[in-house]
Amino acid sequence: MRVLGLISGTSHDGIDSAVVDWTLDAGVLTGRIEHTGERPYEPELRARIRAALPPHRVDLGEVCALDTLIGQAFAVAAAEAPPCELVCSHGQTLFHWVEDGRVRGTLQLGQPAWIAERTGVPVVSDVRARDVAAGGQGAPLVSYLDLLLMAGLPGRAGALNLGGIANLTVREPPLAYDTGPGCALIDAAAPPYDRDGALASAGTVDRDLLDRLLAEPYYLQEPPKSTGKELFTPDYVKAELPLPDLVATLTALTAETVAAEIRRHRLDTVIVSGGGARNPALMSMLRLRATPARFLTSDELGVPADSKEAIAFSLFGWLTAHGLAATVPGCTGASGARILGTITPGSGPLTLPEPLAEAPVAIRFSGSPAARR
Structure with missing residues (x-):
């Protein structure tokens, strides 16, 4: 079909x-x-x-x-x-x-x-x-595809989507949630986005601002959980910094909040997709903070990183047409799987x-x- x-x-x-x-x-x-x-x-x-x-x-x-x-x-x-x-x-x-x-x-x-x-x-x-x-978060639904993609990978595996909001799926036990901002705050500071991570690479992370941002209560909530631009609005960060330093700090915020969850689950392999996967500065910061986890893009598993969510929705359509549930209760927090x-x-x-x-x-x-x- x-x-x-x-x-x-x-x-x-x-x-x-x-x-x-x-x-x-x-x-x-x-x-x-x-x-x-x-x-x-x-x-x-x-x-x-x-x-x-x-x-x-x-x-x-x-x-x-x-x-x-x-x-x-x-x-x-x-x-x-x-x-x-x-x-x-x-x-x-x-x-x-x-x-x-x-x-x-x-x-x-x-x-x-x-x-x-x-x-x-x-x-x-x-x-x-x-x-x-059904009592779920309604997100991240892509966890259904993530778990199928991770089948057969060695060690402890996870799948990370770096869109406007970042979300992580963990294979064992099945768990998925939004970690916090992906590219949303970076894009708001340097619209439409920081091409090739050029601004972040040219800037210096402001440690004081980063520490203040890391105090956001959302990061302490237990999964399953979800968030969006209702919290991480374009006005979320107010700081008098040179633009490269601001973008570098916001990039570090995404890297640190994602890496903290990768370390928490002791992941060996992480499949990355989304626009942030094409940002060298973000990926460099993430690799540094998430050592010794190994990163590979979803492209390496046959799924174009920029199109993974569209492919996931094609999958959801096929499942619904055939009367099959497309959710994992442990990932969204719902009371059961639902069509x-x-x-x-x-x-x-x-x-x-x-x-x-x-x-x-x-x-x-x-x-x-x-x-x-």
């Missing part, structure tokens, strides 16, 4: 897409990656999304407009991808409601009807809400595959790099 996964993450810079053709045989799920891509948001839409994020406040008229405009942008991204039988759209997170460590609700905008209308195929959407309703999402029919009658009795126990990927863009 060919499924298109679509997601815009906490960097709010554009829509990642991945078309994967999934085949299950004897418990092994093979994903042939036929396409990956990224479609940047139009500047005006990105500005409106950023203006709607905390600590800003917007009225329901703007929420309605953004739901429509984001849905239309996702529909364009879907139409540009190769044909598929199903779309799974994450949409764009605008708010993740957390009180006293418990997620009360989560809001992803991007009306799926626009995607269904444009493509004519069914759309799975609103994938986080069911896990939240995710709401299905919007395409242009014809809604026809789904026969439900499967058993979930895949292993995963592998194929597809040449040349076919992925």
Whole structure:
């Protein structure tokens, strides 16, 4: 079954897409990656999304407009991808409601009807809400894919995603949570991002500021836990420092908070993905602080690091279509595994595959790099 996964993450810079053709045989799920891509948001839409994020406040008229405009942008991204039988759209997170460590609700905008209308195929959407309703954090959902990817790796293994927010999945025992900021604060200080880590490499870490930032209470909370730009807003850090020093300090904050969790779980091998995996300064700081852990990118396991989350959402769509749960209760904190999402029919009658009795126990990927863009 060919499924298109679509997601815009906490960097709010554009829509990642991945078309994967999934085949299950004897418990092994093979994903042939036929396409990956990224479609940047139009500047005006990105500005409106950023203006709607905390600590800003917007009225329901703007929420309605953004739901429509984001849905239309996702529909364009879907139409540009190769044909598929199903779309799974994450949409764009605008708010993740957390009180006293418990997620009360989560809001992803991007009306799926626009995607269904444009493509004519069914759309799975609103994938986080069911896990939240079951008492979970609704994140990080990618832990389901992470655990399959880590099967067979020697020693104690983990998977790290360095997006706007950083999240870590630990294999034994299964555990996943947001560690804190990934690239969000770095991007806010040096928009749109610190290309090749140039600013961080040119700056000096301000130890006093770093120590103050490390006192954030979130880091002391026990997992499962999740966070977002509701906490780590663009105004989170106020400091009178030269820009290179500020970026170096924020980069060190991400490296130190992530490395602390890698050390805590005594990980031997860490699979890295997300935009931060392409930041040499961040990765250098992380390796230094997380010694002796070995880092490899998800590319080395057949999953493009920049497209891993879109591939994960393609997987979630396949699971939902086949009546299979896509969550790991130990990772999200939910009371049980849940089938995710709401299905919007395409242009014809809604026809789904026969439900499967058993979930895949292993995963592998194929597809040449040349076919992925």
